[in-house]
Amino acid sequence: MDATILFLAQLIVSSVIALAIATLYSLVLPGIERKIQARIQQRVGPPILMPGFWSVIKFMYKARTEPIAQMPRFYKFLIGFGVGVVSLLFLFNTPYWWFMLGWGSILGIAGMLKLEEVIYVFMGSQSQSIMSTSMPVPDTVRGSKWPNIRREFNEQHSAERSLKMMLIGSLPLYLALLVPFIVAQSVNIGSVVVTQNPAYSPFNSWLSFSLPTSPILFTVPGFIAAIVYFLGFVVMLNEKPFTILKAKIDMIEGGVLEYAANLRAGYYLMRNLLMFALSSIFVTLFLGIPFDPFMPAMFLMNMVLSLMLPIALSVLVAFSPIFTFRQIYPTAIGLSALGVLAMILALSI
Amino acid sequence: MTEANNEKMIEKELSFGPVHPALIEPYRIRLFVNDEIVEDCEININMAYRGMEKLFDGLPVEKALLIAERVCGICSHVHAWNAVRVIECGLGIEVPPRADYIRVLVQEFQRITSHLIFFGHAFEVVGHETLAMRALLLREQFMDLMQYVGGNRVMPSVPIIGGIRPRADLTDSLKKTILERCDAFEAKYAQYVQRILDDPLVISRVNGIGLLTKEDAIKYHATGPTGRASGWRYDLRTEMKEYKPFDFNVIVLDGCDTKDRVVDRALEVLESLKIIHQVVKNLPDGPVVNRNWVAKEMPFTTAYLETYRGEVMHTYGLDHQGLVRNYQIRTPTITNLAAMEHACVGDHVTEAILTIASCDPCLTCCTRTEVVDSGKRRTMTDYEIVRKYGWRK
Amino acid sequence: MTLKSTSRKKAIHVMLCYTGGCNGCDIEVVNALLSPRYDLEQYGVMLTWNPREADVLIVSGVVSWQMLEPLKKIYSLIPEPKAVVAVGACACNGNVYKNLVGDIKVNEDVYAPVESVIPVDVKVPGCAPRPEEIIQGAVKGLPKLMGAP
Numbered sequence: 001m002d003a004t005i006l007f008l009a010q011l012i013v014s015s016v017i018a019l020a021i022a023t024l025y026s027l028v029l030p031g032i033e034r035k036i037q038a039r040i041q042q043r044v045g046p047p048i049l050m051p052g053f054w055s056v057i058k059f060m061y062k063a064r065t066e067p068i069a070q071m072p073r074f075y076k077f078l079i080g081f082g083v084g085v086v087s088l089l090f091l092f093n094t095p096y097w098w099f100m101l102g103w104g105s106i107l108g109i110a111g112m113l114k115l116e117e118v119i120y121v122f123m124g125s126q127s128q129s130i131m132s133t134s135m136p137v138p139d140t141v142r143g144s145k146w147p148n149i150r151r152e153f154n155e156q157h158s159a160e161r162s163l164k165m166m167l168i169g170s171l172p173l174y175l176a177l178l179v180p181f182i183v184a185q186s187v188n189i190g191s192v193v194v195t196q197n198p199a200y201s202p203f204n205s206w207l208s209f210s211l212p213t214s215p216i217l218f219t220v221p222g223f224i225a226a227i228v229y230f231l232g233f234v235v236m237l238n239e240k241p242f243t244i245l246k247a248k249i250d251m252i253e254g255g256v257l258e259y260a261a262n263l264r265a266g267y268y269l270m271r272n273l274l275m276f277a278l279s280s281i282f283v284t285l286f287l288g289i290p291f292d293p294f295m296p297a298m299f300l301m302n303m304v305l306s307l308m309l310p311i312a313l314s315v316l317v318a319f320s321p322i323f324t325f326r327q328i329y330p331t332a333i334g335l336s337a338l339g340v341l342a343m344i345l346a347l348s349i
Numbered sequence: 350m351t352e353a354n355n356e357k358m359i360e361k362e363l364s365f366g367p368v369h370p371a372l373i374e375p376y377r378i379r380l381f382v383n384d385e386i387v388e389d390c391e392i393n394i395n396m397a398y399r400g401m402e403k404l405f406d407g408l409p410v411e412k413a414l415l416i417a418e419r420v421c422g423i424c425s426h427v428h429a430w431n432a433v434r435v436i437e438c439g440l441g442i443e444v445p446p447r448a449d450y451i452r453v454l455v456q457e458f459q460r461i462t463s464h465l466i467f468f469g470h471a472f473e474v475v476g477h478e479t480l481a482m483r484a485l486l487l488r489e490q491f492m493d494l495m496q497y498v499g500g501n502r503v504m505p506s507v508p509i510i511g512g513i514r515p516r517a518d519l520t521d522s523l524k525k526t527i528l529e530r531c532d533a534f535e536a537k538y539a540q541y542v543q544r545i546l547d548d549p550l551v552i553s554r555v556n557g558i559g560l561l562t563k564e565d566a567i568k569y570h571a572t573g574p575t576g577r578a579s580g581w582r583y584d585l586r587t588e589m590k591e592y593k594p595f596d597f598n599v600i601v602l603d604g605c606d607t608k609d610r611v612v613d614r615a616l617e618v619l620e621s622l623k624i625i626h627q628v629v630k631n632l633p634d635g636p637v638v639n640r641n642w643v644a645k646e647m648p649f650t651t652a653y654l655e656t657y658r659g660e661v662m663h664t665y666g667l668d669h670q671g672l673v674r675n676y677q678i679r680t681p682t683i684t685n686l687a688a689m690e691h692a693c694v695g696d697h698v699t700e701a702i703l704t705i706a707s708c709d710p711c712l713t714c715c716t717r718t719e720v721v722d723s724g725k726r727r728t729m730t731d732y733e734i735v736r737k738y739g740w741r742k
Numbered sequence: 743m744t745l746k747s748t749s750r751k752k753a754i755h756v757m758l759c760y761t762g763g764c765n766g767c768d769i770e771v772v773n774a775l776l777s778p779r780y781d782l783e784q785y786g787v788m789l790t791w792n793p794r795e796a797d798v799l800i801v802s803g804v805v806s807w808q809m810l811e812p813l814k815k816i817y818s819l820i821p822e823p824k825a826v827v828a829v830g831a832c833a834c835n836g837n838v839y840k841n842l843v844g845d846i847k848v849n850e851d852v853y854a855p856v857e858s859v860i861p862v863d864v865k866v867p868g869c870a871p872r873p874e875e876i877i878q879g880a881v882k883g884l885p886k887l888m889g890a891p
Contacts, residue, residue: 403851
C-alpha cells in the first residue's frame with residue numbers, strides 16, 4: 001500500500017516538474033527556429049524569446065474576445081483539449097508513466113498523436129473567420145456564372161485537407177515510431193530505453209547518469225526510420241513543405257484563425273509543446289535517453305539532443321516551398337515505403 | 350460551350366480577399382472547385398476604384414500629369430511617361446535625345462524593381478520565403494538608384510512635358526555609381542536565377558501548371574511577359590522610337606506554363622541591364638528639357654507604351670483653355686485578367702492562386718471605368734460620347 | 743516595467759490592410775517588414791494576416807467605398823489593446839485622390855482620411871514614406887499598447 005502511494009506521489013510530482021520544464025523550454029524553440037531561418041535569409045531575425053515566450057505572455061494579457069464559430073464553446077474547449085492531449089503525449093514519454101496501465105507504450109503515443117490530428121479537423125469545421133466568405137464585400141451583386149453554389153469558409157476547406165493529411169500524410173510517422181519497438185520486441189517505452197541503455201532505471205539515484213550503449217539511431221533501420229520520423233514530425237507540426245492544411249497563401253492559418261487573446265496563447269503553447277514532445281520522444285526512442293524529471297543530467301541531455309529536430313526543421317522550412325497534394329501523395333507514399341523497409345530491416349536485428 | 354458548362358457539377362465556392370496574404374492588393378478571387386480542382390474562376394476587381402479619370406478632368410495639363418503618376422505605385426514612371434507622350438505626340442513637342450535616354454533608363458530601373466517585386470510575391474505564394482527575401486534584398490539596390498536619380502524610391506517623377514526634370518539629369522559620378530551597382534547586381538542576380546532553376550522542389554511546384562496556350566493568349570490579349578511566355582512575340586519596345594538606339598532581345602518562351610512566366614521575367618531583367626549599360630555609355634550631351642511649348646486645343650491623342658506587365662494606353666484631349674478632358678487609361682492587367690481566369694482552371698486551389706500571381710496582376714492600375722460589350726448591347730465610353738456630341742452636350 | 747507592458751513591447755504583431763491607394767506605400771510596408779535590409783522582425787515586430795492575432799493595424803491608401811465595411815470589420819475584430827498606423831499621405835489626408843487641390847469639388851468616391859473611418863493613433867506622412875519612417879511609425883504606436891490596461 002505504501003509503495004503504491006509513494007509511486008503515485010512520485011508520478012504526480014514528476015509530471016508537474018516535467019510539464020513545467022517542458023513548457024518553459026518549448027517556448028524557446030520557435031525563437032530558435034525563426035532565428036535560424038532568418039540567418040539563412042540573410043537578416044538579423046527576431047530576438048530568441050520573442051516568437052515563443054513574449055508572444056504567449058502578450059496574448060494572455062489581451063482582452064478576451066468571443067470567436068466567430070458555429071459552436072463557440074466547443075471551439076474554445078478544443079484548445080484546452082489540445083493542450084491536455086499534447087501534455088499527456090509528452091508525459092507518457094517520462095519514466096513514471098511507463099508503469100501506468102500500459103499508457104507508456106506505442107499505443108499511448110500513437111493514440112494521443114491521432115487525437116491531436118483530429119483536433120484540426122474539428123477546429124477547421126468550427127471556425128468561421130471573416131477573412132474568406134463572410135467578408136462584407138459586394139462580390140455577388142454583378143451576378144456569376146455559377147449562382148447558388150454553396151459558399152464554403154476557408155477553414156472548412158482546411159478541415160477537408162486535414163482529413164486527407166490524417167489519412168495519408170501522417171502514416172510515415174507511425175511507421176517510423178514502430179521501428180524502435182520492433183527492435184526491442186516490446187510495446188513498452190521502458191523496454192525500448194533499456195534495450196539501448198541497459199544501465200538506466202527510473203529508480204536510480206538522482207545524480208546518476210548513464211549513456212546509451214547501443215542507440216537504435218546508429219543502426220541501418222534506425223537511421224532510415226529516423227529520417228522518416230523527421231519528415232513525419234514536419235507533417236505533424238504542419239510546417240513547410242507539408243503545410244497545405246494551413247498554407248498561408250490560401251487558408252491563411254486554417255482552423256486556428258479565430259483564436260484570439262488567451263485562446264491564441266493556448267494554441268501557441270500547444271503547438272510549441274507538441275514540437276518539444278515529438279523531439280523528446282525521438283531522443284527517448286532512438287537514442288535511449290529519457291526525459292527523467294528526477295535526474296537532472298538525463299533530462300538536460302534529452303533537452304539538448306531534442307534541439308536536433310527543430311534545427312533540422314528550420315533549415316528545411318527555409319529551403320522548401322509549400323507542397324500541394326500533387327507532391328504530398330507521392331512523398332507520403334515513398335516515405336511510407338521507406339518506413340516499411342526500416343521495419344523489415346529491424347526484424348532482422 | 351454553355352451546354353458543357355451546365356453539365357459540369359460544381360461542389361462549392363471558395364473566396365479569397367480582399368485582405369489576404371496572397372493578394373495584398375484589394376481584389377477578390379472566387380474559385381469554383383470540386384474537391385481541390387478549380388473548375389472556374391472569377392476575379393472581382395473593383396475594390397480599388399478611386400475615380401481617377403474624373404480627377405484629371407479640367408486640370409491644367411502639368412497638374413494632371415502629377416496625378417497620372419499616382420495611378421500605380423509599382424509602375425509610376427510608366428504612367429508619368431506615357432501621359433507626357435500623349436501631349437508630346439498631340440502638340441508635336443520636340444524631346445531632346447538626352448531626355449529620352451534618361452526616361453528609358455528610369456523605365457528599365459523600374460522594370461527591374463517591378464520584376465523583382467514579382468519574384469518576391471510569387472515566391473511568397475509558392476511558399477519559399479528565402480527566395481522571396483533574396484529578391485527583396487536584390488531589389489533594394491535599384492530602389493537606391495531610383496532614389497539617386499529621381500529623389501524618391503517609389504515616385505521618381507522624372508518626365509515632364511518636353512523632357513525630364515533637370516534634377517534627374519545624370520552626372521558623371523552618378524553614371525559611375527549606376528555602372529558599378531549594375532555590375533554587382535548582375536553577378537548576384539545570375540546566381541539567384543540559377544539557384545531558382547536548380548531547385549527541384551520549386552520547379553516541381555511551378556512546372557506544367559497554369560497552361561495558357563498561344564491561341565488563348567492572343568484571344569484574351571495577354572500582353573507583356575504573360576503573353577510572351579506563351580510564345581506570342583509581342584513587344585511594343587521593338588516599335589518605339591525611344592528604344593530605337595538600343596540593342597536588346599525580346600524574350601519569347603513557348604512553355605505556356607507558370608514556370609515560363611517566371612523565367613521570362615527573370616531573363617527580361619538581364620535584357621534591361623543591357624539597356625541600362627547602353628544608356629549610360631552612349632548618353633548624348635545636350636539639354637534635358639524643351640520648354641518651347643504652349644498648351645492649346647488638342648484633339649484626342651493616344652499613346653501606347655510597353656510597361657512591365659504589357660501594353661498601356663493613355664488618351665486624352667485638351668480643350669481650348671489647355672485643360673485636360675476625358676482622360677482614359679487602359680492598363681495591361683485588364684486584358685491579362687481574362688487570361689488569368691482562364692489559365693487557372695484545372696489546377697489545385699493553391700496552384701490556381703500561384704497562377705494568378707504569376708501573371709503579375711497590378712489591380713490598382715487596372716481598376717478603371719469599364720466598357721460593357723455583350724454583343725447585344727454596348728455602353729458607350731466617354732470617348733465615344735464626346736466624339737459624337739462634342740464637349741458640351 | 744511590469745510583465746504586461748514588457749511583453750507588449752517585446753512582441754508586436756502587425757497586420758497590413760491595404761484599402762485602395764496606389765500600391766506604393768503597400769510595397770514599402772512589405773519591404774520594411776520583410777526585406778532583409780530593414781527587417782522589422784529584429785525589433786520583435788511580426789507580420790500577420792489574421793486580425794485575431796494582430797496588435798497594430800497598418801492602413802495604407804484611401805478607403806474606397808467597397809473597402810469601407812471590410813476595414814471597419816477587421817478593425818472591430820482585433821482584440822484590445824490595439825493601435826492603428828496610417829501609412830502614406832493618402833491615409834493621412836487623402837492626397838491627390840481626395841482631390842484637395844482640384845478644380846472640381848472633392849472626390850466623393852473615396853473615404854479619406856482613414857481617421858474618418860476608424861480611429862488612427864499614428865500617422866506616417868509621405869508619398870511614399872521611406873521604410874525607415876514606417877518602422878518609426880510602427881514603434882510610435884508602442885506607448886498606447888503598453889499603457890493600456
